[in-house]
Amino acid sequence: MKSHPSTKVRAKEVGIELALALCSSVSILTTGGIIAVLLLESFRFFEEVSPSQLLFDTQWTPLFLDKHFGIWPLIAGTLLTSAIALSLSVPAGLIIAIYVSEFATERTRRFLKPILELLAGIPTIVYGYFALLFITPALQFVFPSIGSFNALSAGIAMGIMILPMMASLSEDAIYTVPRSLREGAYALGASKLQMIIGAVLPAAIGGITAAVILSAARAIGETMIVAIAAGQQPLLHFNPLAPVETMTAYIVQVSLGDTPHGTLEYHTLFVVAMMLFLLTMGLNMISLAIRERFKRMYR
Amino acid sequence: MEALRAHDHFPEVRPAPQPAPRKRPLLARPGAERLFIFLARFIIASALVVLVALIGDVAIDGAARLHLDFFLNFPSRKAENAGILAAWTGSLWLLLLTISFALPLGIGAAVYLEEYGKKNRFAKLLELCIANLAGVPSVIYGILGLQVFVRTLGFERSLLSGALTLALLVLPIIIMATREALRTVPKGYREGALALGATKWQTVWTQVLPVALPGIATGCILAFSRAIGETAPLITLGALTYVAQVPDSIFSPFTALPIQAFNWLSRPQTEFHTNAAAAITVLLTFMIALNLIAIVIRAKFQKRQR
Amino acid sequence: MKSSVAHKEIEAPSPTSETKTKTEEDARVDVATKKIKINVQNVELFYGTFKALHGINIAIPAREVTAFIGPSGCGKSTLLRSINRMNDLIDGVSLTGSITIDDQDIYAQGVDLIELRKRVGMVFQKSNPFPKSIYDNVAYGPRIHGIKDKDVLDDIVHKSLMRADLWREVQDRLHTSALDLSGGQQQRLCIARALAVNPEVLLMDEPASALDPRSTSKIEDLIGELRHDYTIVIVTHNMQQAARVSDSTAFFYEGSLVEVGRTKELFTKPREKQTEDYITGRFG
Numbered sequence: 001m002k003s004h005p006s007t008k009v010r011a012k013e014v015g016i017e018l019a020l021a022l023c024s025s026v027s028i029l030t031t032g033g034i035i036a037v038l039l040l041e042s043f044r045f046f047e048e049v050s051p052s053q054l055l056f057d058t059q060w061t062p063l064f065l066d067k068h069f070g071i072w073p074l075i076a077g078t079l080l081t082s083a084i085a086l087s088l089s090v091p092a093g094l095i096i097a098i099y100v101s102e103f104a105t106e107r108t109r110r111f112l113k114p115i116l117e118l119l120a121g122i123p124t125i126v127y128g129y130f131a132l133l134f135i136t137p138a139l140q141f142v143f144p145s146i147g148s149f150n151a152l153s154a155g156i157a158m159g160i161m162i163l164p165m166m167a168s169l170s171e172d173a174i175y176t177v178p179r180s181l182r183e184g185a186y187a188l189g190a191s192k193l194q195m196i197i198g199a200v201l202p203a204a205i206g207g208i209t210a211a212v213i214l215s216a217a218r219a220i221g222e223t224m225i226v227a228i229a230a231g232q233q234p235l236l237h238f239n240p241l242a243p244v245e246t247m248t249a250y251i252v253q254v255s256l257g258d259t260p261h262g263t264l265e266y267h268t269l270f271v272v273a274m275m276l277f278l279l280t281m282g283l284n285m286i287s288l289a290i291r292e293r294f295k296r297m298y299r
Numbered sequence: 300m301e302a303l304r305a306h307d308h309f310p311e312v313r314p315a316p317q318p319a320p321r322k323r324p325l326l327a328r329p330g331a332e333r334l335f336i337f338l339a340r341f342i343i344a345s346a347l348v349v350l351v352a353l354i355g356d357v358a359i360d361g362a363a364r365l366h367l368d369f370f371l372n373f374p375s376r377k378a379e380n381a382g383i384l385a386a387w388t389g390s391l392w393l394l395l396l397t398i399s400f401a402l403p404l405g406i407g408a409a410v411y412l413e414e415y416g417k418k419n420r421f422a423k424l425l426e427l428c429i430a431n432l433a434g435v436p437s438v439i440y441g442i443l444g445l446q447v448f449v450r451t452l453g454f455e456r457s458l459l460s461g462a463l464t465l466a467l468l469v470l471p472i473i474i475m476a477t478r479e480a481l482r483t484v485p486k487g488y489r490e491g492a493l494a495l496g497a498t499k500w501q502t503v504w505t506q507v508l509p510v511a512l513p514g515i516a517t518g519c520i521l522a523f524s525r526a527i528g529e530t531a532p533l534i535t536l537g538a539l540t541y542v543a544q545v546p547d548s549i550f551s552p553f554t555a556l557p558i559q560a561f562n563w564l565s566r567p568q569t570e571f572h573t574n575a576a577a578a579i580t581v582l583l584t585f586m587i588a589l590n591l592i593a594i595v596i597r598a599k600f601q602k603r604q605r
Numbered sequence: 606m607k608s609s610v611a612h613k614e615i616e617a618p619s620p621t622s623e624t625k626t627k628t629e630e631d632a633r634v635d636v637a638t639k640k641i642k643i644n645v646q647n648v649e650l651f652y653g654t655f656k657a658l659h660g661i662n663i664a665i666p667a668r669e670v671t672a673f674i675g676p677s678g679c680g681k682s683t684l685l686r687s688i689n690r691m692n693d694l695i696d697g698v699s700l701t702g703s704i705t706i707d708d709q710d711i712y713a714q715g716v717d718l719i720e721l722r723k724r725v726g727m728v729f730q731k732s733n734p735f736p737k738s739i740y741d742n743v744a745y746g747p748r749i750h751g752i753k754d755k756d757v758l759d760d761i762v763h764k765s766l767m768r769a770d771l772w773r774e775v776q777d778r779l780h781t782s783a784l785d786l787s788g789g790q791q792q793r794l795c796i797a798r799a800l801a802v803n804p805e806v807l808l809m810d811e812p813a814s815a816l817d818p819r820s821t822s823k824i825e826d827l828i829g830e831l832r833h834d835y836t837i838v839i840v841t842h843n844m845q846q847a848a849r850v851s852d853s854t855a856f857f858y859e860g861s862l863v864e865v866g867r868t869k870e871l872f873t874k875p876r877e878k879q880t881e882d883y884i885t886g887r888f889g
Contacts (some may be wrong), residue, residue, distance in 0.1 A: 009498060009719065016500045023407030024425050027474070030467050031428040034439060037446040092342045099339030112343065114594055119350055121521065121590055125557045126579055129564060133360070133572060147594035151559055160349055191327040193335060214434065221436025223531035224557075228564060236468025248531070251438050255535045261450065273442045277435065279453050418696065487733030491795070493747040494689060495802055496723035506735055516656065 038277055041270035048264055054271065058235040060250075062268045063257070071275060073234035077151070077244030081226055082219035084155025084240060085162055090161075090212055093166025100167070101174045102196055120164035130226030131157035136229065149231030149243040157225050166215045169226035173207020174200060174295070206294030210264040210287040221276065247276045259274070354583060361576030369577060373543040375560065377482045383578050385542040389458070390582075392546050393555055394527050397460030397469065403521060404466070405473030412474070412482040414503050427446035433471040440468045441535025443557075449536060459549040464532050469522045476518020480511040483503035513600035517593045524589035528582060530557035556582045639666035642806065643688060645704035650683060650692070657683050659861045660702070665853075670828060670837045672851035672868065674844060676883070679857040681840045682730075685808050688838065689725040690718060706806065723750065726799030727847035730811040734783035734798075737764075739775050740874065742783045742794055746802035761801050769797035770827050789820025792885040808833065809839040813846065825850050842883055848872050856880045 049069050087192035096116075099191025100109055135153040137264065139146050177200050201208070230255050231243025245253070250272055259265045325331055364379075372382025408425075418421050444464030454460040484507050492502040504581035508515075533555060542554040556578055563575035643665040650658040659679050665671045673681035683692065688870065692698045703710050710805045711721055723746075734742050743762045752758060762779070766772040775786070783794055792812055799807060809828075813821040828837060828850045841847050847854050848868060855865040856879075864871060864880045875881040 013498050013500055015412075020407045020411035020415060022493075023404045024411045024474075026404050027408060027432060027465075027470065029423060029429045030432060030443070030470070032446060034435065037443055038439075041446065049544070092346075095335075095339050095342055096346075099336070103336055104341070108330055114590075115347060115350060117521075118587070118590055119346060121524055121528075121586065122353065123525075123530065123557055123579075123582060123586065125528070125530045125561055125564075126353060126357060126583060128356060129560070129575060129579055132452065132564065134356050160346070163346065170358055189558075191332065193326040193332050194324070197326060217434050221438070223436065223438045224561065227531075228561070237660075248436065248438050251442070252531065252534055255441070255445075256535060256540075258537075270442065273439055277439055277575050281431060281436060288430055322837060338811070362611060427785060485733070488735055490691065490727075490729060490731040491735060491798075492745070492749075493694065494722055494727035494729075495749070495798065496719045496721075496750045497746075498719055501749045505745070510736060 005163035008036045034277065038270055038274040041267055042274045045264070045267035045271045046269075050252035058236050060245075062265050063254070067264075071272070072246060073236040074250055074272060075249045075275070076235065076236050076238065077226075077230070078103050078246040079218055079250070080151045080238055080240065081155045081158060081230055081246055082216060084152060085219045085222075086212070086216060088156060088159030089162040089166045089215055093163050093211070093215070094170050094208065096163075096167040097170035097174055098196060098200075101171050102192070102200070106273055115285065116164040116167060119160070122161075124161060124222060124224040125228070127161050128225045131225055142279075143241055146241045147231070148235075149241050150241050151230055151244045152240040154226045154228075154230035155240065157229060158219055158222050161222070161225065162215045162218055165218060166211055169211035169214060170208050173204040173211060176207065176295075177203045206290050210290040210294070211288040213283050213290070215278045215285070220283070221248065221280050223252060227252040251276075300369070357576050357583065357586055358568055360573060361580040362410045364573050364577035365580065370581075374541055374562075378563075378568065378574055381563075381571075381574055383556065383581065384552050384580065385545060387581065388545045389542070389553040390527055390555045390557075392458050392549075392553065393465060394461050394523060396458060397465040397526050398523055398551065399517075400462060400466035401469050401473055401522075405470050405519075406477050406515065408470075409474045409477035409481060409506075410503055413478045414499070429474055429497070431470050433475065436531075437468055437529055438531045438535050441466055441532030443467070444532060444536045444567060456539060457550045457551045461533055461553060461555070462549070464536055465526045465529060465564055468529065468532060469526045470527070472522040473519055475566060476522060477511070477515050480514025480518060482509060483508045483514060483581045513596050517597045517600070518587050520593040520596070524586045524593075527555075528557055528586060530561055533558055534561070538589065608644050612615050617693035639669065641665070642667035642706065643838070644705045644708075645684070645688075645702070646704070648684070648687065648700060648704060649702055650680075650687060650698065650700045652695070653697040657860055658687075661862050662867055663855055663862055665836065665838060667836050668833060670832045670839060670850055672764060672847035672854045673838065673840045673857060674842070674847050674883075675863075676841060678859075679854075680860040681857045682810055684857070684858050685810055685838060685840050688806070688808055689722050689727055691716040691727065693718070702788040717774060723802050724804055725806040725808060726804035727808040728792070728795050728799055728812045730814055732788060732795050732815070734786070734794050736782070736784055738780045738785070739783050739794060740779040743801045746798060750802060754792065756785045765797040766794075768831070770823065770830070771797055780880065787820070789816050792820070792824060793827065796824075800831075804835065804872060806836045806838070809837065811840050811842060814842065821846070842874075856883060858883070 054071050057068050058072055059068035059070050060073045061068045073198050096112075100112060102110070105112060131153045132148075135156055136146070136148060136150065139150070139153055143152075181199050181203055182195055185195040226246045227249040230246060230249060232245050233243045234245040234248055234250065235242070237244070251269055254265065254269050259269075326599070342457045367531045368385065371384055373382060373385055375381040379531040408429075412422065412425060441464060444467070446458055448454045448460035448463050449456055454463075485537045488510060489502055493499075532550045538558050539552055539554055540558055542552055544551070547551050559583065563571040563578065567570075645665070647663050648658055648797045649656060650659040661680075661684060674777065675681050686692045687700060688706075688711075689703060692700070700712060704712060706721075706724065707763065735745060735839060737745070740762055740792075743765050744758045747758060747761050752761070753768045767774065771790060774790060782793065786794060790795055792815075796807075796812075805842075812826045816824065822879060825846065828839065831837060834851075839847075851868045853866060854868045856863045856870045856871065856875075856877075858879055864877045866876075871880065875884060
């Protein structure tokens with residue numbers, strides 16, 4: 001076989017493949033970069049503060065004179081707002097998913113999809129505005145004692161923000177349930193709801209769990225809504241009507257404060273970010289593993 | 300009905316005595332299904348109401364401030380004199396720079412994974428990283444940008460740092476959207492080109508990418524519409540909230556619409572809240588326009604597919 | 606393997622031949638003297654651990670039509686796709702043995718796949734015109750191989766479409782989308798597209814299976830035209846088609862080559878029971 005044009009052509013092909021591989025390696029570099037930055041700067045923090053203080057102190061006051069570095073108030077704030085958000089978005093998202101996949105006509109579906117996409121695409125600062133200047137005033141009618149910054153309104157806004165994601169991921173999970181399962185349930189004389197609850201949901205449970213976990217990760221990592229509407233008081237409580245500070249809100253607070261580079265306060269930024277990263281990455285990986293297993297089940 | 304009438308005519312024909320009628324289980328009653336459908340429709344309607352309220356609330360609050368001066372003024376201590384000139388020009392610069400970084404990298408990575416993808420360790424690691432990055436909170440990207448671009452590489456709090464950070468943030472979304480689009484290209488196009496002696500890259504460049512283009516465009520527009528709304532990473536990066544200049548190079552300090560809005564929103568005076576609403580309205584208008592473009596492209600594309 | 610012997614059985618060297626005029630009577634002599642274009646020796650092909658081809662030996666003569674027949678899943682398409690190494694695209698496929706074209710091993714190290722596929726054109730079961738104009742479809746091959754001159758391209762497109770018997774139907778709308786053509790026209794366009802790079806071998810994978818009878822007969826006529834200039838290998842599940850268009854026929858069953866011979870003989874006096882069962886429609 002002649003090979004006169006091939007050396008040049010082949011060199012070009014190899015060059016292009018290499019360039020493309022390089023493009024994709026950016027993702028590996030980014031992941032590595034995040035881990036390296038967080039580890040290095042957190043290490044600086046632990047040179048001055050012992051990990052046990054981080055884990056066993058119950059106060060978080062690194063920006064004050066009397067410094068305490070117990071991360072629990074931030075974690076509690078994060079969990080509280082996330083729990084409120086999930087208790088709204090999980091049931092509502094699941095119901096929408098079931099409705100869309102089992103009851104809705106094609107037309108409804110086509111109408112609903114862009115709405116959910118738009119709802120998902122709205123910048124979180126808009127949700128923050130909405131929580132602070134719409135939801136909180138509305139809540140004040142019901143709970144006159146509620147503060148102008150509170151966990152509840154931020155949680156509600158976050159729940160609405162997560163709803164589209166929860167709905168579309170659950171719908172994907174329900175969609176993969178094979179027809180034969182549905183037909184099997186019907187053949188036994190099940191009603192539609194019985195079929196859904198007895199056959200479809202148990203079969204889709206893996207995907208739905210993955211959706212819930214991803215929603216949780218999203219809630220934990222959400223920043224602007226809580227920074228605007230939940231307040232900046234790192235207090236250890238579970239009262240939805242009172243202000244809280246989440247991990248993300250703390251990061252925003254420090255960033256806005258022009259904290260000098262290299263100080264202990266500056267390093268707290270990375271410690272909190274590290275906790276946040278570990279938490280969300282853990283949830284993401286669990287969700288990914290569940291989805292993988294689930295996918296294999298129906299192949 | 301039929302059965303009843305039959306009984307009337309032939310009263311002597313009695314059905315065999317039935318066992319005491321068992322109540323149908325809750326879920327099997329027709330009422331249950333109707334209730335469920337009602338509930339679902341109620342939730343969907345509520346979501347719609349929230350969407351309208353969300354946009355309407357902001358637009359109504361901000362409408363008073365939306366005149367030409369608002370677009371031509373720099374921020375000011377007086378709410379009514381303050382404008383978004385630095386913010387919208389900053390956002391535009393950011394958007395263009397982010398696109399020029401993220402688009403080639405993202406599409407390149409997607410093509411590599413989808414078309415060249417060998418099942419080796421590198422590819423596996425890559426998949427894992429991308430799946431993971433897609434779920435990393437945006438503030439963390441801000442922290443990365445702060446340490447790498449602002450400090451280590453010395454780009455300061457410039458447009459360049461901001462755009463690079465946002466590019467890394469949208470990269471996984473672009474990669475995933477592009478891969479999805481590449482997967483819809485029929486196998487026959489690839490085989491046809493290869494069978495004619497096309498090289499891999501010729502096949503990708505002349506057959507696969509043109510066919511996948513509308514899908515890629517849709518996905519990327521949605522990704523970039525997300526990028527211009529991002530606030531948290533830019534704040535973490537240390538983007539300034541008071542900037543009184545239009546950026547003139549990639550090393551200029553900058554502000555952006557969401558940052559400006561956040562700054563106004565976090566002031567106690569309500570006049571500044573009006574400014575925030577107006578800035579958000581501008582941001583939303585731009586974003587919804589981008590979304591509409593994506594929807595139109597998708598609709599056209601789907602029609603052509605059939 | 607008994608099958609490979611089919612061609613080599615008569616080793617009567619008759620240096621006189623390579624005559625274009627051939628009659629049914631001297632068909633057997635013809636085989637022996639025909640130049641062998643493609644030689645498949647001991648080919649075994651695996652999909653992962655599944656053995657899809659079992660020790661295939663077959664010699665395919667130049668400038669003739671060879672048909673591969675057999676029930677679906679018998680390996681005929683797999684073997685066909687090995688001849689231009691399209692199977693390389695599938696993960697986990699491995700091949701042992703050798704396939705030579707003009708005595709060059711196409712699986713040897715350093716073989717240029719691009720050069721190979723230029724020499725060995727392929728037409729697929731499902732017509733796959735690119736979503737471009739008719740002209741651009743045909744010009745695609747020459748262009749990627751570096752021809753830019755408009756006049757040269759025009760000429761290639763014209764000639765290829767003529768050869769594929771499509772020119773008259775499309776000459777007025779060369780720049781309209783190829784996707785607007787009928788199924789039969791699309792398939793002939795794909796043949797024209799393959800011819801445009803000037804191949805020596807043409808592989809056809811059930812080229813008419815998705816077409817109506819009229820389009821099918823047009824394709825078959827076309828194959829009859831092309832046989833004088835190209836070495837054609839056609840996979841078909843339609844035995845009548847094999848009988849109509851091919852000079853030799855190879856019958857495959859469960860990954861093995863059962864029998865190969867001149868088409869007329871194979872269909873009238875099959876040597877193997879399995880072949881007979883298949884061609885008489887007892888299974889398949």
